[in-house]
Amino acid sequence: MDAVPAARLDNLVALLRSRGCRITPQRLAILRLLVHSRSHPSAEQMHVRLLRRFPTMSLATVYKTITLLKQAGEVLELQFSDLGNRYDGRRPTPHPHVICTACGAIVDADDPLLCDAAERVARETGYDILTHRLDFFGLCPACREKRAAADPTQAA
């Protein structure tokens, strides 16, 4: 399912090269971060991490590289007008996510019955369904425990 990050990195580099893009150290670092991150980071989270190695790296450079990958269909953008957008560079095809409303953690949620939902919706609505976005919001186990510890009367 997931490609090995190192192999995926090579593929992305080759793909960008084939499109006439130059592989700068900054870009390589961004790609590396994206293919390794399971946490669906925001552009700013990526930027903060990248500053360690590239103290002058601009947030604009992160956005520009993400734009490149979006055009190539190699990164999945999860738009949130309140949390800011989050990015999945490991699995660029649409898949369900679960988002913790307390800590912002995002994990994949593969439900077999959701897989052919797009097909059914197409039949029901007459639309040509090209892509989808399936998000579930709630409390992750860690945050639920934290809440229970802080306020035992509200525990499940």
Next chain:
Amino acid sequence: MDAVPAARLDNLVALLRSRGCRITPQRLAILRLLVHSRSHPSAEQMHVRLLRRFPTMSLATVYKTITLLKQAGEVLELQFSDLGNRYDGRRPTPHPHVICTACGAIVDADDPLLCDAAERVARETGYDILTHRLDFFGLCPACREKRAAADPTQAA
């Protein structure tokens, strides 16, 4: 399922009054528009329509009223960081939507198998699922025909 708009409007007015809010002509018009709209309008689309009757109405007033309804859980906000947010004042509980990527039309898409998806995802991931967001993107029948007419070689 859907309440009759007139009845729903009365409920909303009563609810806001009970919360100490005043029912100004502007607010009433915004509520009326929301409970009647099936098109999931944006704040700006609402504002444009409201300007006919209230030439001085400010966009901020639209947003402030929407905020009020969000706090009361009486409007469903569909966030799109690119299209701008869209609002459903008829059915404030989460439900699947289909969005036309060409014209921006949004329609409801009730799939019976999607209904208990939240429950299954909760079991699979260990999260407490509180709400969800299920969006399908594609071409509505009208836009598909338009496209086919413009470029017959690409027709389905």
Next chain:
DNA sequence: GTCATTGCAAAGCATTTGCAAGTCG
């Protein structure tokens, strides 16, 4: 008469863009 609401303008925030300086190939 009080206190919430309006409407304007200004502020916020995430993201995008313009451009001169720098650098990959």
Next chain:
DNA sequence: CGACTTGCAAATGCTTTGCAATGAC
């Protein structure tokens, strides 16, 4: 070397906020 990239700063677009004037109850 030349074209692409970088990084800064300014611009953008949607939404929110501050505040004096207005108006609901």
